[in-house]
Amino acid sequence: MTLSSSDVPELRCWAEIDLEALRENARACGLLAGGNCRLMAIVKADAYGHGLERVVTALANEVDWFGVANVKEAQRARVAAGSEVPILILSPPTPGEIEAIVAGRFSASISSPQEVEAFARAATTLGIDAKLHAVADTGMGRMGAQGEAFMQLAQQIQSTPGCLLEGLETHFPSADEEPEFTSEQIQSFHHLIGGIEGATGCEIHLGNSAGLLGFHDATPFATLTRPGLALYGISPLGEVEVELRPALSLKSRITLVRDIPPGTSISYGRTFIADKAMKVATLGLGYGDGYPRHLSGAGMEVLIRGKRCPLLGRVTMDQIIVDISHLDHEPACGEEVILIGSQRDETVTVEEMAAKAGTIPWEILTGITSRVERVYRGS
Numbered sequence: 001m002t003l004s005s006s007d008v009p010e011l012r013c014w015a016e017i018d019l020e021a022l023r024e025n026a027r028a029c030g031l032l033a034g035g036n037c038r039l040m041a042i043v044k045a046d047a048y049g050h051g052l053e054r055v056v057t058a059l060a061n062e063v064d065w066f067g068v069a070n071v072k073e074a075q076r077a078r079v080a081a082g083s084e085v086p087i088l089i090l091s092p093p094t095p096g097e098i099e100a101i102v103a104g105r106f107s108a109s110i111s112s113p114q115e116v117e118a119f120a121r122a123a124t125t126l127g128i129d130a131k132l133h134a135v136a137d138t139g140m141g142r143m144g145a146q147g148e149a150f151m152q153l154a155q156q157i158q159s160t161p162g163c164l165l166e167g168l169e170t171h172f173p174s175a176d177e178e179p180e181f182t183s184e185q186i187q188s189f190h191h192l193i194g195g196i197e198g199a200t201g202c203e204i205h206l207g208n209s210a211g212l213l214g215f216h217d218a219t220p221f222a223t224l225t226r227p228g229l230a231l232y233g234i235s236p237l238g239e240v241e242v243e244l245r246p247a248l249s250l251k252s253r254i255t256l257v258r259d260i261p262p263g264t265s266i267s268y269g270r271t272f273i274a275d276k277a278m279k280v281a282t283l284g285l286g287y288g289d290g291y292p293r294h295l296s297g298a299g300m301e302v303l304i305r306g307k308r309c310p311l312l313g314r315v316t317m318d319q320i321i322v323d324i325s326h327l328d329h330e331p332a333c334g335e336e337v338i339l340i341g342s343q344r345d346e347t348v349t350v351e352e353m354a355a356k357a358g359t360i361p362w363e364i365l366t367g368i369t370s371r372v373e374r375v376y377r378g379s
Contacts, residue, residue: 011373012284013252016341017050019058019378021233021247026062028242029227032216033207040065040088040205042228044073049290049365050232050248051374056080058378059231067226071097074106088133088167092143098122107131107166111143116156116163123162132157133167133203136192138185140171147192154196167203167224168193175210176236182211186218193221210236234350234361246350248365249341250291250372254304254333256282257324266321267313271297279325280312283337288317290368291339292357300356302337305329306344340364 030039041063042048047055052073056066057080066081068074069091077087088107089097095118101108102122110116110132119130134154137144145153157165170189175182189206193199205224207215212225214237219225229236233246259279266272266280283302287293293315301308302322309322324331340350350361357364 011253011375012255013250013289013371014373014375015049015368016249016251016375016377017054018245018247018249019054019376021245021378022050022055022058022231023062023378025231025233025244025247026059026227028244029212029225029230030062032242033212033225034216034220036220037216037222037225038064040067040224040226041231042067042090042208042226043077044069044090044228045366048228048232048362049368051376052076053080054374054376060085065224067228071100071104071106074101074104078104078106099126102126102128102130105131107133109133109135109143109169110153110157111135111137111145113153113156116153116160120160120162130163131166132163133169134165136168136170136189138170138188138192139181140173144170150192151195154199158198165199165202167205168196168199169204170206172206172208172211175208175214179214182215183218186215190221213237213240213242229362232365236361246341248350250339250368251341252283252285252302252337252339254281254331254335254337255284255319257330257333258282265313267296267316269314272313278323279327279330280321281309281324281331281337283320283322284318285339285372286316286318286320288369289372290364291315291320292353292359292364292367294357294359295353298356298358300353301348302339303341303343303346303348304331304335304337306346308346308348 041059043052043055043066046052056077060081066077066087067090074087074089090109098118099122123130135144136150137146157163172182203223207225209227209230212227233244260274262276264274285291296314300311309324312321312323350364354361354364
């Protein structure tokens with residue numbers, strides 16, 4: 001849906017996606033990566049909750065690759081991006097996905113000799129070469145081969161009929177927390193790829209958003225970088241040298257305004273009981289929309305008329321209640337409320353929400369459910 005919020009007054013809860021902000025962020029990441037390093041936009045998990053198809057279409061002329069988690073996401077990205085843009089599946093494939101990956105001419109991330117053999121069989125059956133990226137486990141621990149086994153894996157791909165060694169990759173587990181360990185990973189990976197004969201022309205990639213923002217100068221050998229969170233306008237490192245603009249705002253509407261007397265309890269479990277007369281507003285969203293239940297009693301606030309209004313009691317599936325006693329004028333039912341984003345001179349960030357919910361921005365964004373309509377600005 002490409003509309004402004006004023007065009008959709010019936011929506012109780014929606015996410016506005018600024019497509020131009022996405023493109024600006026991609027350009028900023030590209031400049032930071034440098035001229036010899038191209039961009040793979042990570043669009044898994046429905047493009048971090050922003051909507052895979054619209055994000056891929058918006059970025060098709062800004063990036064060189066797309067990265068996804070599984071073959072279904074790859075197929076959706078292919079339709080949106082067209083046949084020419086390469087797409088890498090970052091997670092280990094299930095046995096049932098392998099033929100579809102080869103048939104779709106997608107690229108696959110490979111960790112074991114058994115996977116190479118399975119892709120070779122699919123390539124023979126289909127008459128299509130399998131494009132494979134060998135994964136080095138340099139500290140992430142969830143996939144890939146370590147040390148000498150990684151070098152053997154790459155050599156096996158090179159020597160196996162029907163398989164092409166298209167790339168060499170690794171992943172940072174803590175580039176936002178452990179700079180010394182990350183530097184050791186970079187050195188280890190650089191050493192490993194240097195020992196693989198005939199790897200000239202392979203894509204070399206290891207940088208996620210934190211890796212790009214914090215270690216771009218330390219990886220001049222990389223040909224690709226893989227921004228995810230940064231692409232959507234959020235830095236995992238806090239303040240950085242590149243300017244990023246959040247692309248998503250989460251909004252709802254006031255559905256009810258009430259005056260309550262002292263002693264009134266709010267929401268399940270009666271965890272909040274008013275100690276004075278208050279004016280409260282009910283909003284049309286809850287954890288069924290992806291608004292975290294862990295925000296209950298955590299000091300979270302929303303924006304109404306540019307002022308912060310505290311959340312009261314527990315988040316329920318479809319509704320939350322906020323204190324509006326301090327507002328100069330009573331807001332009307334149907335009035336817009338900001339859960340994530342800016343209004344007048346105030347801003348509620350994803351980072352703030354994540355910290356108060358005891359989680360991370362990635363989970364907040366990808367947790368916004370399909371019940372929340374995505375409304376796109378920009379073309």
